[in-house]
């Protein structure tokens with residue numbers, strides 16, 4: 184038998200199936216979806232078995248055998264294998280990359296080179312400089328580590344020893360995570376042979392006979408513990424048969440036991456509001472009718488979307504099927520997790536980045552072993568290996584974090600719909616502020632639109648006031664808080680109500696400037712200004728990690744008027760305490776949430792009323808549902824509007840609506856104060872009137888005029904290299920090639936320098952394609968990559984193609 188394998192080598196030439204012989208002991212165990220270790224050139228690499236075939240087009244004599252079996256059970260299902268091909272196609276990535284993204288990080292292969300004294304060299308004859316490292320004939324060292332530690336002279340010596348075959352270096356494939364090993368027993372003998380061997384055993388060797396009978400009945404490999412239990416035998420029995428060469432023992436990876444969850448009170452489902460009932464109805468129909476449909480649920484903040492999801496899942500489980508719920512990383516709060524655990528108890532697995540690699544692996548395994556039927560998680564949970572999927576939900580579907588920014592550059596929404604079609608099950612996209620793409624599709628009838636305009640129990644949406652910070656300045660207020668905001672905060676303190684203070688930091692940072700000459704501290708490796716960090720009193724580059732101490736004197740004019748501009752959460756806290764010294768502030772930002780569980784602890788504190796103000800960045804904009812929050816203040820609302828991104832207005836509207844939605848969700852009425860320098864911008868005005876449709880129409884018009892999605896598709900080609908003329912040259916060639924190949928209606932922009940023209944000493948250029956119909960685009964882009972493949976493997980050149988870009992930088 185032949186295994187057709189995708190190897191873990193990411194180059195264009197290796198992006199195809201390779202055939203390997205399946206040795207007899209693995210015949211039964213190697214099925215599509217298992218991972219194996221195979222020889223590949225001089226190396227050993229991991230690979231995924233995609234197909235098992237009877238014959239190969241290559242001469243059997245030229246085929247190499249599979250060397251090792253990594254999994255006992257295939258981690259990837261047949262459906263996921265099929266899906267991987269679609270991901271590869273649509274994102275222009277390597278098949279190997281598309282397969283690996285579906286597995287938890289703990290399962291990714293890790294390669295090591297083991298070095299030892301060459302078995303054909305007598306240890307006594309080895310030079311003593313080498314013996315310093317290899318202290319015995321058996322010593323095995325990590326080759327790369329060894330070279331890293333060695334000085335130049337020693338390195339030369341080691342390499343010479345390698346060349347002269349004093350040292351032998353062998354590749355070794357491992358896995359990222361810690362794993363438990365298990366001994367597998369298998370046999371290469373046929374059942375007929377085994378029957379003969381059994382007959383030939385002495386009559387008193389009963390246990391040995393039982394073991395052979397076991398393999399006559401079930402020839403596949405079996406964990407030794409399981410075998411011993413089945414035949415009530417001891418290890419010595421197995422060992423005796425192994426010594427006779429009848430059985431073979433092999434180490435293989437096993438899944439660890441899942442960890443015990445915490446205790447959650449069971450919550451029954453709530454009686455629905457009329458709007459919730461109407462939204463749920465068509466979803467239930469699709470579940471019952473077992474057909475695929477994509478629903479877009481637009482429900483204002485606090486309209487009870489989660490309850491709709493929960494009841495849809497309940498019906499799915501009642502049908503004996505499984506559900507996936509995607510939630511953006513930052514709103515995967517303990518509060519959110521609790522809502523699912525309370526309803527579905529131990530039937531829920533949670534996959535999010537706060538878990539350690541091992542914990543994530545455990546949760547993933549609980550899904551694969553069918554111990555749970557609901558998976559709640561961030562983007563990658565869309566690949567949860569269920570085999571009887573009945574429902575996929577994407578909460579906050581507009582979130583850009585659903586798009587992966589590394590290869591494979593997939594969008595979870597596309598994967599959800601793909602899987603929904605395969606399983607003929609509904610997909611529900613939910614949001615208070617749907618993405619323009621999704622809402623446009625719903626309008627065209629591609630998705631079915633479900634709407635909830637009212638909050639639960641008819642609670643009013645909060646009153647939104649916009650304060651013009653330019654006006655404040657004219658009135659002599661130079662602080663970062665408007666008079667209205669301070670007055671509102673004081674009022675809440677008196678009433679013992681809580682406040683959320685949101686600082687929009689995206690697109691905004693603290694930088695160093697010389698007031699005399701205008702010098703701005705910039706990264707020497709990237710074309711971007713350095714950010715000032717108060718905690719460490721340092722200047723840092725957010726792209727390459729470069730750090731320096733802030734100058735006390737201007738490096739350019741030697742003046743002393745160096746100032747730090749912009750403000751962070753710490754600064755806000757300090758300033759607010761100057762005005763209101765007794766105020767209790769819970770600050771949530773990267774600094775205060777670095778340790779594990781800190782996020783949860785701070786939110787708990789706030790929930791218990793131990794703080795007056797929850798102050799934070801993007802982290803606090805979503806998912807919070809605390810009844811005592813009656814005021815939301817937004818600082819620097821327009822910071823994002825100035826980003827070079829066609830979605831800047833959309834993101835501003837979405838973020839402001841989300842954060843406003845934290846106020847007055849229950850009995851107490853809510854108020855929102857938005858501070859801005861662009862009070863008239865429609866993305867801010869429409870937040871005030873809670874008018875999604877108005878925003879949608881204005882934004883659509885602009886997208887149409889500018890030729891952006893959802894009217895046009897966009898593909899972005901990024902070219903980078905350490906050599907500037909070469910970067911420009913390559914981008915120019917690609918652009919010209921595309922112009923010659925694509926239809927005249929398609930617009931091609933470039934070559935143009937990227938918004939950040941240099942990162943980590945690499946120059947960055949881009950070419951943008953805007954098109955409506957371009958049936959051969961994928962093929963043409965493949966040709967582009969093909970053309971530069973050799974060049975890319977030889978030099979610093981890199982070409983990255985994004986067929987659905989969300990990061991325009």
Ligand SMILES: Nc1ncnc2c1ncn2[C@@H]1O[C@H](COP(=O)(O)OP(=O)(O)OP(=O)(O)O)[C@@H](O)[C@H]1O
Pocket residue numbers: 453454455456459482483484485486487488489490614615639806808844848
């Ligand atoms: N039918 C119901 N009866 C009573 N309370 C409900 C009902 N449905 C939802 N709720 C409650 O209403 C509150 C708001 O619901 P939920 O958090 O699901 O809103 P949401 O639409 O997801 O809002 P957001 O988009 O702001 O996160 C929650 O406290 C929830 O428990």
Ligand SMILES: [Zn+2]
Pocket residue numbers: 697698699700701702737738739740741742
């Ligand atoms: Zn200066």
Ligand SMILES: [Zn+2]
Pocket residue numbers: 706707708709724725726727728729943
């Ligand atoms: Zn840098």
